[in-house]
Amino acid sequence: MSPAPDRPSGGEGVNRPRQAAPVTLVVPDPFDTISGGYGYDRRILAGIGALGQPVQVVELAGRHPLPDAAAEAAARGALAALPPDARIVIDGLGLPAFLPLIEELAARRATALIHHPTALETGFGADVREALKARERALFPRMARLIATSELTARRLPEEFGADPARIGVVEPGTDPAPRARGSGGPGVAILAVGSITPRKGHDVLMRALARLPDLDWTLTIVGGERDPVHADGLRALPHELGIAQRVTFAGEADQAELDALYDRADLFALATHWEGYGMAAAEALARGLPVAVTAGGAIADIVPVEAGIVSPPGDVVSLAKALRRVLFDHPLRAAMRDAAWEAGQRLPRWQDRAVAFLAELDRAAAA
Numbered sequence: 001m002s003p004a005p006d007r008p009s010g011g012e013g014v015n016r017p018r019q020a021a022p023v024t025l026v027v028p029d030p031f032d033t034i035s036g037g038y039g040y041d042r043r044i045l046a047g048i049g050a051l052g053q054p055v056q057v058v059e060l061a062g063r064h065p066l067p068d069a070a071a072e073a074a075a076r077g078a079l080a081a082l083p084p085d086a087r088i089v090i091d092g093l094g095l096p097a098f099l100p101l102i103e104e105l106a107a108r109r110a111t112a113l114i115h116h117p118t119a120l121e122t123g124f125g126a127d128v129r130e131a132l133k134a135r136e137r138a139l140f141p142r143m144a145r146l147i148a149t150s151e152l153t154a155r156r157l158p159e160e161f162g163a164d165p166a167r168i169g170v171v172e173p174g175t176d177p178a179p180r181a182r183g184s185g186g187p188g189v190a191i192l193a194v195g196s197i198t199p200r201k202g203h204d205v206l207m208r209a210l211a212r213l214p215d216l217d218w219t220l221t222i223v224g225g226e227r228d229p230v231h232a233d234g235l236r237a238l239p240h241e242l243g244i245a246q247r248v249t250f251a252g253e254a255d256q257a258e259l260d261a262l263y264d265r266a267d268l269f270a271l272a273t274h275w276e277g278y279g280m281a282a283a284e285a286l287a288r289g290l291p292v293a294v295t296a297g298g299a300i301a302d303i304v305p306v307e308a309g310i311v312s313p314p315g316d317v318v319s320l321a322k323a324l325r326r327v328l329f330d331h332p333l334r335a336a337m338r339d340a341a342w343e344a345g346q347r348l349p350r351w352q353d354r355a356v357a358f359l360a361e362l363d364r365a366a367a368a
Helices: 036-050 069-081 095-107 126-142 151-161 203-211 229-242 256-265 280-287 317-329 331-346 351-367
Strands: 023-028 055-060 087-091 111-114 145-148 168-170 189-194 218-223 248-252 268-271 292-295 309-312
Touching (some): 036 055, 036 351, 087 095, 095 126, 189 280, 203 229, 268 280, 309 317, 317 331
Parallel strands (some): 189 218, 218 248
């Protein structure tokens, strides 16, 4: 077990009369992985710590989300080591490993944090997705609480996984106040795509769409860690096959300071995702006043006002290319979208409120 990173010790101005049992997040290792889901987890724990509540992290070894023997052994060891009063939160990525412990999870009123069900991950084969769905259909109804990170994900849990609607809560991600992006300052349009190098993020769709616009002045920077080496190799080869290698940069993983600088130098955010439980990277773009070009894969389209960007069908290269042409070509339109994006970004939830909402969901789990 290890304490949550960057956990503040204060709690000034917050009136919580008693210190509750520790909030324990159980998550596949390593917890310092740079991803939207783990970023959410870290910010929630830091916020709970700032409220004066004890927090800790238990990292699970083994293969996830479809567990191997090592993963299931790690799950058994983690649960056995936790004190009886621990407020257990299991990240959905690690939840399938707990299937043999389903009765104990129910007895201990455990909560599952669902960014999106693992059975919906597009990078897996049909057999893996079916195996994951069987585990999630067994586990979700037995959890004291399911905390989804978007309304869309919450709606799918009863429909597709048999979860009890009365046990589902939603705590959307927050954003931090951020300065307005200054842009590239160049004659062309600097496009930024932020998302792990996995099939679900649709970076190939975005590049194929942009390759249909050789007459326009644009560059693309893709930021994200490589989760699938085979897919990553194919993705890196694609710009050469499409004849756009001079315009595309793979920046790899970026820490927060590096990511802030990349957002600041961008003119347009784009992500051709097949499915997003929320769309944290797009929200961060709006918070900086960047126009947004996305596909309607999951909940991401719900956070983009029509005045602030464009939304195309997922996987539709032709439609995305047409929409991008309009935004790239029309500078006044892009300027208007920047203003609308900035206004929309100021209305997004802030991280300082998210921990309070999360603790309220854990209180509901304890009362279940």
